[in-house]
Amino acid sequence: MTNVHTINALSGGALIGLASVFMLALIGRIAGVSGILGGLISDSRSGDHLWRIAFILGLVAGALICRIFLGPLPVQLQAEGLQLIVAGLLVGFGTRLGSGCTSGHGVCGIARLSLRSLAATVTFMGAAMVTVYVTRHLL
Amino acid sequence: MKITFSAFLAGTIFGAGLSVSEMINPTRVIGFLDVTGNWDMTLLLVMCGALAVALAGFTLVLKRPRPVCADKFSLPTKTQIDKPLLIGSAIFGVGWGLAGFCPGPAITALATLSPSVFLFVLAMIAGQWLAARFEK
Numbered sequence: 001m002t003n004v005h006t007i008n009a010l011s012g013g014a015l016i017g018l019a020s021v022f023m024l025a026l027i028g029r030i031a032g033v034s035g036i037l038g039g040l041i042s043d044s045r046s047g048d049h050l051w052r053i054a055f056i057l058g059l060v061a062g063a064l065i066c067r068i069f070l071g072p073l074p075v076q077l078q079a080e081g082l083q084l085i086v087a088g089l090l091v092g093f094g095t096r097l098g099s100g101c102t103s104g105h106g107v108c109g110i111a112r113l114s115l116r117s118l119a120a121t122v123t124f125m126g127a128a129m130v131t132v133y134v135t136r137h138l139l
Numbered sequence: 140m141k142i143t144f145s146a147f148l149a150g151t152i153f154g155a156g157l158s159v160s161e162m163i164n165p166t167r168v169i170g171f172l173d174v175t176g177n178w179d180m181t182l183l184l185v186m187c188g189a190l191a192v193a194l195a196g197f198t199l200v201l202k203r204p205r206p207v208c209a210d211k212f213s214l215p216t217k218t219q220i221d222k223p224l225l226i227g228s229a230i231f232g233v234g235w236g237l238a239g240f241c242p243g244p245a246i247t248a249l250a251t252l253s254p255s256v257f258l259f260v261l262a263m264i265a266g267q268w269l270a271a272r273f274e275k
Contacts, residue, residue, distance in 0.1 A: 005181070008160060009160050009181045009184035010185075012160020012161070013186060013188020013189040016152075016185065017188060018156075018192050018196070019156060023145075024196070025200045025203075025206060025207060026145035026148075029146075030214065033243035037242060037267065041268050054150065055150035056150060057150065058147040058150020059157070060246065061147070067158075070158075073158055073163060073251050075164050075248050075251050076165065077253070078169045083237055084262070085262045086234070087259065088261070090233050090237070091235060091238075091240065092268075093227075093266035093269055094229070094232070094233070098223065098226070099215070103242070103243045107190060111193035111196075114218070116217060123229050124229065126232065127228070128232040129172050129236065130232075131232065131237060132174075132176075136176065
């Protein structure tokens with residue numbers, strides 16, 4: 001791990017924190033990506049959809065800006081085909097049932113000192129570590 | 140309009156943060172989750188950076204009576220650590236460990252136009268839809 005890499009990780013993290021603070025300060029919402037996306041597929045109030053779509057388009061725009069100024073985006077996939085589809089289904093199902101993901105529980109929830117979010121974060125990190133151990137070292 | 144623009148701005152900063160920190164790269168994420176392998180501490184550093192800013196920022200923001208562009212704060216109301224929370228989080232964790240993608244990075248990585256990322260995001264949306272049906 002190089003110095004540049006450490007600085008990128010910390011400053012990138014700070015940007016994620018800053019985005020979450022802006023979200024709360026400006027529109028009073030939690031920047032939880034699974035919840036923002038999930039609000040689009042539940043059939044409730046459609047007047048609520050515009051800001052959700054804007055946030056999601058913003059995520060992609062942020063990556064494109066980095067692509068322009070910093071060079072190619074570093075995305076090396078670790079799964080393909082059926083494994084990727086099963087993973088996506090589990091991530092979607094689990095984040096909906098568990099009311100959040102890494103951003104909503106892991107960053108915003110813990111920053112609000114929510115024990116519920118801390119419990120969720122410990123659970124999904126633990127489950128993910130066990131999964132990686134089983135799939136990469138046992139199978 | 141103000142709300143839409145604010146959400147776009149926050150999303151853009153969030154997406155830039157995920158890109159700069161390389162959290163859109165499943166290889167980095169799996170490297171962090173692989174605690175018995177060649178451990179990559181990037182994700183931990185990213186969490187520390189994000190939490191330092193969010194902890195300080197949330198404390199200041201929540202002292203205000205209301206957000207700048209809305210009538211009230213819309214915060215989660217559940218506080219109980221219940222079964223759906225733990226079971227859902229465990230299921231999410233298994234999926235996260237299988238592919239190294241969680242929702243934010245997966246959507247942000249759509250910017251690479253990789254068909255595999257689109258496939259993952261579509262499966263994720265299908266999973267959310269299934270869970271919404273399951274909850275009813």
